[in-house]
Amino acid sequence: xxxxxxxxxxTLRAADILFSLSLTYCQTSEQSxxxxxxxxxxxxxxxxxALFQHHDGVTGTAKDHVVVDYASRMHNSLVDLQQFIAQxxxxxxxxxxxxxxCQEKHLDAFEPEQTRSSYNVLPIRKTVDVIAGKLRRVVxxxxxxxxxxxxxxxxxxxxxxxxxxxxxxxxxxxxxxELGHGxxxxxxxxxxxxWRVSIPPFGIQTYFIAHxxxxxxxxxxxxxxxxxFHAADxxxxxxxxxxxxxxxxxxxxxxEYQTLEFSVRDGLLMRIRTNKDDRVTVLEEEIGVYTSRxxxxxxxxxxxDAESLVLPGGQILVIEGQMMQQVYTWPKTIWNSTPITRSxxxxxxxxxxxxxxxxxxxxxELLDSMYxxxxxxxxxxxxxxxxxxxxxxxxxxxxxxxxxYDKIPLQGNYxxxxxxxxxxxxxGRRFNVHSRQALGVASLKSGxxxxxxxxxxxxxxGRGLGQGVLDNxxxxxxxxxxxxxxxxxxxxxxxxxxxxPSLLSHLVGAQLNYPIHAFVGKVDESSSVKSAAFAMAxxxxxxxxxxxxxxxxxxxxxPSKFLQSGYAQDLQYALLLQRRxxxxxxxxxxxxxxxxxxxxxxxxxSLFNHLDITKVRLTSLNMLHDGSDELGYIMLPNRxxxxxxxxxxxxxxxxxxxxQAFKLDLRRST
Numbered sequence: 001x002x003x004x005x006x007x008x009x010x011t012l013r014a015a016d017i018l019f020s021l022s023l024t025y026c027q028t029s030e031q032s033x034x035x036x037x038x039x040x041x042x043x044x045x046x047x048x049x050a051l052f053q054h055h056d057g058v059t060g061t062a063k064d065h066v067v068v069d070y071a072s073r074m075h076n077s078l079v080d081l082q083q084f085i086a087q088x089x090x091x092x093x094x095x096x097x098x099x100x101x102c103q104e105k106h107l108d109a110f111e112p113e114q115t116r117s118s119y120n121v122l123p124i125r126k127t128v129d130v131i132a133g134k135l136r137r138v139v140x141x142x143x144x145x146x147x148x149x150x151x152x153x154x155x156x157x158x159x160x161x162x163x164x165x166x167x168x169x170x171x172x173x174x175x176x177x178e179l180g181h182g183x184x185x186x187x188x189x190x191x192x193x194x195w196r197v198s199i200p201p202f203g204i205q206t207y208f209i210a211h212x213x214x215x216x217x218x219x220x221x222x223x224x225x226x227x228x229f230h231a232a233d234x235x236x237x238x239x240x241x242x243x244x245x246x247x248x249x250x251x252x253x254x255x256e257y258q259t260l261e262f263s264v265r266d267g268l269l270m271r272i273r274t275n276k277d278d279r280v281t282v283l284e285e286e287i288g289v290y291t292s293r294x295x296x297x298x299x300x301x302x303x304x305d306a307e308s309l310v311l312p313g314g315q316i317l318v319i320e321g322q323m324m325q326q327v328y329t330w331p332k333t334i335w336n337s338t339p340i341t342r343s344x345x346x347x348x349x350x351x352x353x354x355x356x357x358x359x360x361x362x363x364x365e366l367l368d369s370m371y372x373x374x375x376x377x378x379x380x381x382x383x384x385x386x387x388x389x390x391x392x393x394x395x396x397x398x399x400x401x402x403x404x405y406d407k408i409p410l411q412g413n414y415x416x417x418x419x420x421x422x423x424x425x426x427x428g429r430r431f432n433v434h435s436r437q438a439l440g441v442a443s444l445k446s447g448x449x450x451x452x453x454x455x456x457x458x459x460x461x462g463r464g465l466g467q468g469v470l471d472n473x474x475x476x477x478x479x480x481x482x483x484x485x486x487x488x489x490x491x492x493x494x495x496x497x498x499x500x501p502s503l504l505s506h507l508v509g510a511q512l513n514y515p516i517h518a519f520v521g522k523v524d525e526s527s528s529v530k531s532a533a534f535a536m537a538x539x540x541x542x543x544x545x546x547x548x549x550x551x552x553x554x555x556x557x558x559p560s561k562f563l564q565s566g567y568a569q570d571l572q573y574a575l576l577l578q579r580r581x582x583x584x585x586x587x588x589x590x591x592x593x594x595x596x597x598x599x600x601x602x603x604x605x606s607l608f609n610h611l612d613i614t615k616v617r618l619t620s621l622n623m624l625h626d627g628s629d630e631l632g633y634i635m636l637p638n639r640x641x642x643x644x645x646x647x648x649x650x651x652x653x654x655x656x657x658x659x660q661a662f663k664l665d666l667r668r669s670t
Contacts, residue, residue: 022092149351357480576659
């Protein structure tokens with residue numbers, strides 16, 4: 001449930017931002033109570049998140065019935081927040097918004113592309129069906145302060161489809177089969193549609209999925225090519241794809257920046273080659289398992305080193321397409337059944353953060369008693385000379401040096417990894433592993449990094465819980481891996497303990513932990529009529545943020561007070577900003593043409609489109625202690641002789657790693 005905790009955290013932040021924007025646009029409208037009737041659910045979600053982040057919740061050291069209560073509360077809050085964000089899409093895209101009205105008739109126009117039916121199951125993607133003469137509207141919300149260019153995916157029933165952007169221009173797209181985790185077949189019968197989107201900061205963007213044989217001029221999605229290794233006797237190539245069964249010993253996938261090579265023997269990753277300089281980095285992937293006799297919820301006490309879980313064989317499916325390339329492996333394991341599947345994806349895109357990293361996902365199901373007292377890991381063996389030193393983060397804020405010692409047991413060399421760990425060598429290479437949930441990490445040998453995926457323990461470890469850990473659920477563990485080369489040599493790793501991520505690494509982590517949210521229109525729309533009920537985009541920010549400046553949150557302070565009084569003066573907003581600390585010895589533009597605060601100062605008064613900030617005041621991080629001075633006006637140079645001309649200016653001036661809070665008075669422009 002630590003993964004659900006992270007999802008609830010980012011969904012709550014996204015809902016806070018949309019609540020603030022919706023309330024500002026709608027506060028002058030007498031026709032709507034939106035979004036104020038959701039304020040109590042936002043408060044409840046914040047409390048449920050805080051309850052789980054109590055030390056017995058997020059650490060997994062609570063009894064089963066307590067864990068069920070934690071999970072149920074988080075699930076209910078997630079459903080409420082997704083409903084609110086979906087309703088915000090209808091309000092903020094409504095054409096009536098541009099006329100100063102917030103109407104509630106479009107609150108049910110959209111539904112989430114992913115839904116959760118229960119606290120103990122993984123989210124399910126909605127299957128979108130498109131028939132001739134109709135199209136489906138898909139909208140994406142970006143909760144980040146930077147424009148996000150990504151390849152996105154929607155699950156479909158049919159393959160003969162195409163994609164249109166908000167200007168009704170055909171978009172290149174790719175169709176491929178949806179792959180399953182079970183033993184009843186490697187495909188599900190559904191299909192995945194991939195295409196590239198560009199979503200403005202804090203904004204919403206619209207795309208359309210249409211039938212390719214319709215009246216619109218639209219290029220059909222291109223089917224992917226499939227390569228199958230060690231295919232089972234029951235394997236049938238899914239229609240309408242082309243399947244090959246080559247006999248090569250190695251296979252690869254590639255994009256504009258890198259090439260990944262895999263062993264056909266077991267389907268595991270072997271090395272990465274950067275296309276620009278043809279430099280090869282050894283990156284041997286291993287899926288292993290520790291056996292324990294004394295491990296429990298608190299303690300990790302393996303009986304020896306991890307043994308390899310994967311045997312030669314197992315089905316391997318390689319998907320090759322113009323948007324995405326993927327290696328999907330159903331490994332043959334030391335058990336009769338396979339409790340784990342693994343997917344590795346490369347996405348296309350020029351100057352795209354997503355194209356510069358590798359997406360790796362493990363699906364783990366330790367649900368049977370045969371896995372008792374087993375702890376499954378993923379290990380990466382690189383040729384980076386790290387000297388058994390690595391770095392992991394503290395709550396996503398700063399990095400701390402981790403050393404491996406021979407004088408203590410193996411378990412003493414395991415450390416927490418809330419979101420990031422990396423290896424580096426003096427020559428400049430750095431291997432980053434970003435995680436979507438908190439996990440344990442170790443580097444037992446130079447150039448090695450291993451991450452704990454899941455553990456199933458039948459015994460109590462005598463530390464107070466009074467039970468084992470047997471409430472395992474199917475789970476997806478997602479890593480975004482990034483290989484970087486330094487532009488200047490580093491000092492010896494052993495000679496310094498201070499390290500920070502690169503600017504690109506910060507961007508990779510942000511897009512992993514604050515993903516875009518997708519919503520599908522509930523009603524089929526006629527392809528012959530371009531609906532005027534909704535705008536195609538919503539762009540609330542009018543300035544480009546420096547890449548090293550992050551909006552921690554934008555939220556309304558005490559919305560219940562405004563709800564009771566109705567007076568605009570009772571409405572205040574909190575804006576929290578963090579300047580990221582980043583390693584300047586790596587690419588200073590993050591490979592994506594970034595600007596930083598050194599050259600690009602941010603004026604708070606010019607932050608929003610169609611919204612005016614009338615007052616800015618510094619405050620403490622808990623919002624209880626305000627600064628004495630109001631920020632805002634400065635005298636323009638050489639203007640005193642002309643009567644004193646002033647300009648509203650509040651430049652953000654933060655030191656690296658610093659967090660600053662502001663109270664804003666925000667009003668809709670007249």
